[in-house]
Amino acid sequence: MRIKEVIVVEGKDDTVAIKRAVEADTIETNGSAIGKSVMAQIALAQSRRGVIILTDPDYPGERIRRIISQQIPECKHAFLPKKQAISKNKDDLGVENASPDAIREALSNVKQEMMQYVEVIEWQDLHAAGLIAGAKAKRMREKLGEQLHIGYANGKQLHKRLQTFQITKEEFSLALQRILEEE
Incomplete structure (x- = not known):
């Protein structure tokens, strides 16, 4: 499965998980303190190819999603349910823990913001x-x-x-x- 849009994730482990599931390019925010250069990359990707935001289903992930959405209009969003993003020993919640099938499912149900x-x-x-x-x-x-x-x-x-x-x-x-x- 090839994804045309660039997928925005939180970190390198998320990129690895995405690449196990689909063919796609990613941009990593490296946490919720999103720098100007990363925001500029996301804006460029949105204008050229479109952007899908796929962050962890927790407070920091939702905060990242909100920050990007406020600055870059009409982003697409993919969501992973918490139960599909939790680690085996249940001490970590994130995209990196999701199975390739769960990631493909989330990406097949993308929602787009409407202006x-x-x-x-x-x-x-x-x-x-x-x-x-x-x-x-x-x-x-x-x-x-x-x-x-x-x-x-x-x-x-x-x-x-x-x-x-x-x-x-x-x-x-x-x-x-x-x-x-x-x-």
């Missing part, structure tokens, strides 16, 4: 679905992120991602239905 935000799913819809408050809210958001391939997010981030990736009410409802059927 215009369309309010498709209301905040009240998230409350009604039990995604904002309650004992099961966090687990439900985690499952929804997996179903929609948009990664785990807290309530506020989930609302923004649903809009950013223009998830329709129909997609949202179908994903919730599948989650409820699993339980």
Whole structure:
């Protein structure tokens, strides 16, 4: 599988994992303090070939994703569920721990940011679905992120991602239905 876009990852081990899964070029941020030269490389890659951001499913990974997205519009995003990015001894979470199949799956479900935000799913819809408050809210958001391939997010981030990736009410409802059927 050859990927046209340049994949932005956090480090060298992530690049190795990507290259085991697909043919692709990568840019490494080397952590969340992304330097100007790295940001310039990402901007150039976005203008020439497009960019897919594939960072670790943890706070620093989400911070890197947010920093790049704010400065470089219309990036594509691939998300790995935490359970597919955790090391065998469960002490490390990252892209480098994911299997080639998990990486290919994440890259086959890429989402693209849209410049215009369309309010498709209301905040009240998230409350009604039990995604904002309650004992099961966090687990439900985690499952929804997996179903929609948009990664785990807290309530506020989930609302923004649903809009950013223009998830329709129909997609949202179908994903919730599948989650409820699993339980």
